[in-house]
Amino acid sequence: MSDIQYIDGKQPHQREHRLIFKNIDRVGWNPSLDTYRNDGGYKQLKDALKWEPKAITNEVKKSGLRGRGGAGFPTGVKWGFIPPNNTKPVYLICNADESEPGTFKDRYILHQDPHQLIEGMVISCFAVGAHLAYIYIREEFPEAAEILERALEEARNANLLGDNILGSGFNCQIHIHRGAGAYICGEETGLIESLEGKRPYPRIKPPYFPAAMGLYMCPTIVNNVESLCHVKHIIQMGAEEYAKLGTPRNTGTRIVCVSGDVKKPGYFEIQVGKMTMGELLNDVCGGPKDGRKFKAVIPGGSSAKILRCDEKFNVSCPPGTEKREISFEEIPLDFDTLAACGTMAGSGGVIVMDDSRKMSWVLNNLNKFYAHESCGQCTPCREGSTWMRKITDRLVAGKASPSDIDTLNSIAYQIDGKTVCAFGEACSWPVEAMVDKFRAELVSETSEDNESIAHSAESEAQRRFLQPQG
Numbered sequence: 283m284s285d286i287q288y289i290d291g292k293q294p295h296q297r298e299h300r301l302i303f304k305n306i307d308r309v310g311w312n313p314s315l316d317t318y319r320n321d322g323g324y325k326q327l328k329d330a331l332k333w334e335p336k337a338i339t340n341e342v343k344k345s346g347l348r349g350r351g352g353a354g355f356p357t358g359v360k361w362g363f364i365p366p367n368n369t370k371p372v373y374l375i376c377n378a379d380e381s382e383p384g385t386f387k388d389r390y391i392l393h394q395d396p397h398q399l400i401e402g403m404v405i406s407c408f409a410v411g412a413h414l415a416y417i418y419i420r421e422e423f424p425e426a427a428e429i430l431e432r433a434l435e436e437a438r439n440a441n442l443l444g445d446n447i448l449g450s451g452f453n454c455q456i457h458i459h460r461g462a463g464a465y466i467c468g469e470e471t472g473l474i475e476s477l478e479g480k481r482p483y484p485r486i487k488p489p490y491f492p493a494a495m496g497l498y499m500c501p502t503i504v505n506n507v508e509s510l511c512h513v514k515h516i517i518q519m520g521a522e523e524y525a526k527l528g529t530p531r532n533t534g535t536r537i538v539c540v541s542g543d544v545k546k547p548g549y550f551e552i553q554v555g556k557m558t559m560g561e562l563l564n565d566v567c568g569g570p571k572d573g574r575k576f577k578a579v580i581p582g583g584s585s586a587k588i589l590r591c592d593e594k595f596n597v598s599c600p601p602g603t604e605k606r607e608i609s610f611e612e613i614p615l616d617f618d619t620l621a622a623c624g625t626m627a628g629s630g631g632v633i634v635m636d637d638s639r640k641m642s643w644v645l646n647n648l649n650k651f652y653a654h655e656s657c658g659q660c661t662p663c664r665e666g667s668t669w670m671r672k673i674t675d676r677l678v679a680g681k682a683s684p685s686d687i688d689t690l691n692s693i694a695y696q697i698d699g700k701t702v703c704a705f706g707e708a709c710s711w712p713v714e715a716m717v718d719k720f721r722a723e724l725v726s727e728t729s730e731d732n733e734s735i736a737h738s739a740e741s742e743a744q745r746r747f748l749q750p751q752g
């Protein structure tokens with residue numbers, strides 16, 4: 283990798299370990315099949331087609347790869363959930379919705395290295411027995427969709443897709459499906475409904491786990507763009523070598539997207555758990571802007587609970603060892619430690635806020651997004667997300683009362699765990715964490731004089747709804 287030249291100003295940081303982003307911003311690189319093949323591309327597909335499909339699933343299991351789309355679920359284990367006696371068609375769906383605020387990694391793969399994704403998808407299809415796959419791409423990526431269309435055409439013409447791929451006897455087609463611009467289409471069952479041509483109301487799990495009852499009620503594997511790219515590298519390196527990257531249970535590399543109040547925001551591919559939050563923010567991203575101090579960070583996309591930069595955590599660090607106290611800066615960027623710290627690694631979107639930021643504004647910004655994006659299927663999420671938004675609208679307008687902060691918190695807890703899909707948590711966790719960690723600051727922006735506004739008819743209605751029914 284050392285002989286690879288990158289465009290001036292876009293060289294990877296020395297702490298990065300690039301597998302997935304190896305070709306991003308590379309001098310002389312373009313998304314064509316020729317370029318990809320001249321660099322050894324599609325060799326892993328050729329190799330994989332000689333394996334037993336089950337052996338590939340086992341290799342992915344052994345690699346420890348965990349999904350990079352949000353939940354961090356082990357990819358090989360998910361593939362293994364396809365019912366063993368299944369007689370229906372199996373589908374693979376690449377989730378290219380990339381809708382989680384703060385996340386901007388998949389778009390670079392789609393724009394600059396589409397054949398890496400296609401190769402990963404065809405290997406994955408072969409492993410799970412899928413002959414038809416879809417790339418569900420968000421509406422806001424029209425250019426990426428065109429680049430992908432061209433790449434798929436090239437792959438078809440080169441017999442890397444279609445019938446009897448590379449003479450192996452394996453048939454596989456990939457189609458692109460363009461979304462219409464809804465965050466909920468990133469949720470896998472909402473995505474499936476949308477792909478079926480319906481309103482994207484997520485399905486309840488259980489029973490509708492896609493691996494058993496997915497697209498057209500057939501077994502369906504939904505994986506994120508980045509996750510599917512890793513499959514190619516697992517075949518290339520072998521599971522054992524791949525698992526040496528990162529840390530046990532948190533293997534491989536992942537792309538973190540840093541935005542907000544740092545000197546050098548951007549995308550960075552790091553070994554999972556081998557870098558701490560402090561190293562990422564200070565060494566890789568150049569620290570806070572001049573004259574500023576870090577105040578808070580959302581570590582895994584906007585749905586992840588916010589962390590204060592002066593917090594201490596009592597956690598097993600590294601995972602599996604005795605608990606000990608660590609500072610915010612000492613948190614290793616892995617799935618398990620971030621979960622133990624009460625938040626999540628999620629989709630890798632690290633949103634940084636310095637001491638110039640008002641938390642009321644930040645929370646209102648999040649609440650606006652979630653109130654707009656709720657699909658409306660379940661009452662707690664549909665009504666609650668709007669109520670939360672209305673309260674923080676009042677807060678930023680200087681019209682909230684101290685009791686509003688309790689109402690806000692109460693609404694969040696009435697949503698959390700009571701909805702069809704995880705959007706319920708996505709919209710309530712930011713509120714719960716913000717009230718928990720920045721209550722004093724939020725309350726300082728309220729006034730008892732606004733109590734009458736808080737007790738308006740609408741607020742009363744909210745309060746009555748939230749009273750436990752005796």
Ligand SMILES: Cc1cc2nc3c(=O)[nH]c(=O)nc-3n(C[C@H](O)[C@H](O)[C@H](O)COP(=O)(O)O)c2cc1C
Nearest residue numbers: 349350351377379380381468469470505506509704
């Ligand atoms: C509200 C919501 C939005 C989501 N948006 C995305 C998304 O844009 N991209 C994505 O890959 N996963 C998204 N997910 C996670 C998917 O449901 C699913 O877990 C993921 O695509 C599985 O892929 P992985 O196992 O490779 O991570 C979202 C989940 C929820 C609850």
Ligand code: SF4
Nearest residue numbers: 657659660663701705
């Ligand atoms: S939780 Fe929200 S987004 Fe999910 S199904 Fe219910 S209303 Fe729709």
